[in-house]
Amino acid sequence: MLDTLVAGLRSLLPHDSVITDPVRLRTYECDGLTYHRATPGVVVLPGTAEQVARVVRLCNDFGVPFVARGSGTGLSGGALPREDGVLIVTSKMRRILEIDLDDHRAVVEPGVTNLAITEAVRDRGYYYAPDPSSQQVCSIGGNVAENSGGAHCLKYGFTVNHVEACEIVTPDGDLVTLDRMDPGYDLLGAFVGSEGTLGIATKITVRLSRAPQTVTTVLAAFESIEQGGQAVSAIIGAGIVPAAIEMMDALAIEAAEAAVACRYPEGAGAVLIVELDGPQAEVERQFAQLTEICSGAFELRVAADPAERAAIWKGRKSAFAAVGRISPAYIVQDGVVPRTSLPSVLAAIDRLSAEHGIRVANVFHAGDGNLHPLVLFDDAEPGAGERAEVVSGAILDLCIEHGGSITGEHGVGVDKSRYMPRMFSEADLDTMQLVRCAFDPRGLSNPGKVFPTPRLCGEAPGVRKGVHPLVESGKAEQF
């Protein structure tokens, strides 16, 4: 069937935009999460929204599933291809279509990188606020699919708070515009963060923010994680909302040091990066409060200029990939706990780590309790991978126990779908799937992601018996 589909795709797209060579196809077998792999049946690289729509309609004609992919940097396997499906890559759709500073907005194609938007307006005093660590490479289409956050979402919110409108190709292949201004259900809000299961964004209008008058970045080094955690609570307790509060533990600092020579204070058990921004007079007041709160730090550095600020951030921003320097393999988790639970959760992670003989480096957005434990292991050592998986899963259980979430910004994808029933009841998941059924009744748009089990649309919730028809027909996989 794929052969006939490929012939159809070739008639819709330029010759070099349809990839079928097996060696080439394999380079698309995974996104930023290499643990899950599947060679796509065929890869297409459309150049326009209309081409995306036509490809999706063709997939509908053949009943073939499709998966959208941007830069392939996702960390939950959200863009894991289907061997029996089409991978729609938006990396050729990367024009900034319009910048309108009077309206504080930019209109871009989905393949434009997050940072490219900021770079296009920076010299005029504006920026695009959400800043995931992969911002120089991750695409805005991917950001919309995952509702990406970033270090500064503590104060400024997530992708969903900065997207004004999306033109999407629905799973049926229709081009529809969802605009924040439109009356009716907030379909835009539901679409952002739906991980490609409700369609593909082909044009995105984002809000541009005015650069703050002043930015003060402070690096505080503490002897222990506990002291760092207390400082975080004290900052929030004082009524300060910093632009960002990030924390790294000793192991994460070691990795960053090895990778980018970030020169964080030696001997630190934890470093805290606190960024204050806003009108100068406010920042000065808050800075005075902050230095008092951080009096327990053994070293306090304040960035005097953009270069020093970049130097402080460099270690933090490269932390994930940098862990490659101190461990052959690792799993990065993305759990969230209420900020006040941080100390007890971190202590519990410590115990898990000791118990299983698996090192865990901690990098996290402390301001909003978003943990990124990096579970380190040697994939050459038999059984290490499994032990790491156990620790990793136990960390998510801890997050759920404390009233948190299994994912703060990486998305559920294929990786965490099996944890969804631990966080949500069957009724919760069935209700979410109603939205899926409204958008994608045939289950063709990125199937197998987000939800542990597919739901056959039209079936009454809670009366599932026997093998699911989609599983039986091979259209879906049961976890």
Place this chain on the structure above:
Amino acid sequence: MDPKLINDCVHCGFCLPTCPTYTLWGEEMDSPRGRIHLMKQHVEGTPITPEMAGHFDACLGCMACVTACPSGVQYDRLIEQTRVEVEREHVRDPQERAVRGIVFSLFPYPRRLRLLRPGMRLAERMAPFLTRVHPGLGAMAALAPHVERRQRLPRVVRARGERRGVVGMLTGCVQGEFFPQVNAATARVLALEGCDVIIPPGQGCCGALSVHSGRDDQARRLARRTVRTFEQAGVDTVVVNAAGCGSSMKEYAELLGREPGFKVRDLSEFLTELGPVAKRHPLPLTVAYHDACHLAHAQGVRAQPRELLMGIPDLDLREIPESAICCGSAGTYNIFQPQAARDLGDRKAEMVGTTGAELLVSANPGCTMQIAAAMRRAGAEIRVAHTAQVLDASLRGVGL
């Protein structure tokens, strides 16, 4: 291809936006991450297919990805190893083989290049014809510089004023034959800053072109000869003004398995370490500085040339947007991959155009040739110079 080096890659994709071919085509296979994936496929048993070889060949070797990589993947070593493997295993089509043959029997040999010099004007006129034979030959001809009168450099140029050091100087093959004025300027600047400059005669190619194209044996032969020449000259520092040569020479220890008896320094690196002494005369010019990949990415030398240029009174230095992206010249790339090279050149020319600069400065003649040619295509002329020439003009108080 070393599987350990391949496994260093965690597939994060941070290299993608810095890769010139990914910038052009947006395809995974033509990104560093994709190429490493292809290497992995090969290591795991997939033979080198023509498609695979094509993606390796399309890599410019600009090393921007090495700078961008947070995991410290040694892509430079990987692609060099891969190129050796491609040369050994992959049978290219006859026409491609012929062009590669011409280049590798010509460029690394200054004397053969010298024979070519009178033909440069002719080559320019023949360019359209050559393009029809092979686009690579056409590209080679179109880039041909107007060669100035050859200046024979003395074996030693003595320091002016107080002597602060003794250095060797590499004349290089392309630089020496096509841009003799750059070498002359380099020697003068070094002398004016108080260095005795030793220029051993009979130096040949340092081996860079061969290393970058997977011609391992030729590379080692040429490197050994260069090491011998400078060791015999008895200098402890060799100053290099061509980015590609400098980056290869800094890696001699790895190529040859032993440390050479001298340090290698890029001219700008050496001069900033030495510190300025000679008087700078004003040069009222608007200058765009272009980062040559082999200087910025391979050697990490970015700040020094800017510092030197900003030290010249009245000189207005402008930054080029997307400065980390290669101009497409990349040694022999514009000969082997003419279309991609041309597209990248056009892109770079557009960026240079936005600076409004009247002079384009770079440490690599290949880059400036490439960008100037692209700007000419777009109907915009820009003067070009090597960092050494700008400094030379300022130090001597003459115009440029």
Place this chain on the structure above:
Amino acid sequence: MLGSEVGSDAGVTVREAGADDAVSGVEPRWVALPETVEEIAAVLRACAERDLAVVPAGGGTKLHWAPPPERCDVLLDMCCMNEILEHAAGDLVVRAQAGVTMDALAAVLAGKGQELALDVPFAEDTTVGGTLAAATAGPRAFRYGIARDLLIGITVVLPDGTVARSGGRVVKNVAGYDLGKLFTGSYGTLGVIAEATFRLHPLAPDRRWVVAQLDRDELPPIAAALAASQAEPSAAEMDWADPGGPLTLAVLVEGGAAESRAEVVRGLVGRGSVTDAPPSWWGLISNDEVLVEVRFPATGTRAVLDAVAGTGLSLRGSALSGRVVLESWGAIGEPELAAAVSGLRERVEAAGGRVNVLACPYESVDRWGQVSGLPLMRRVKEQFDPGRRMSPGRFVGGI
């Protein structure tokens, strides 16, 4: 019938409805007063079994806004769901039942120096659930967003009695679909909002308002300057009671250095007085028998003001976030209003904006105009409420 069955089975208080319980003129038969999520579910299950139509109601402040329901058997009065379940001050999070009034919530939060940064109208009576269902916006939307931006978790009860949650108690959370966004602004047509969790902000240590009278023509450049200002105003509200005359602009600055920043703002406005209390009309809706919402991009400000000037309606709303509401002070007849709305819509849409009639006693007025996502919205409704029993006919496209 329902009263006795549900009342005895689940212990839900149900009473006979009276004329005061009418929803836009449609009188329900019963009023149910659930006290727990389970009781809401029991009522909805009972209604499902008997195909009874349900309209949920909070404080009733905006119940007359939407068109009359096609049918209404049970009014689900959420007044007894009035418990603040958890205020985790250290986490800047609050979880409350849908029937809690916004004023009651604010009082509790203020006790710990925090607030839910939504200053909605009718705060004394309006509830958490009603605020969400109608997606009411306040002056500070420019800085803090609207209800959907501050909502981080929700518990809803579907028309068949299914209780479902999405989101959670943490601000940062992308697990699963965000049902909260879908239910915010859904006007009770998808199900019943039972509980909500919000992210909070610390109360600003100090506040200043810069108040000035401006001519209509002066406003657009000042609004643009304020939006681009690094003095970071939290809100800038216009009050233009008589579109024949000048308008009043009040700009709010919040923070420890509010005093000095207010001076910067006054410089941008060009004149005005600085006060530490809001003007009396701040964030209020005075007269909502007819209420027209206009949304527009910043560049459309002038066109919107020009268009409004011709309608005879008064204007109040944000000069920064592109959302104003128009009120009618005198009586306005059906054909006059229909003409005013269609004329306004034509000019506002040409400027990239939208006109939505939030409240209006007339049937012939086109409340919403064209909506691109309407077919998808119908499909969402069909999935959540296939029996069309939740506030039927009260929303876009007759949903």
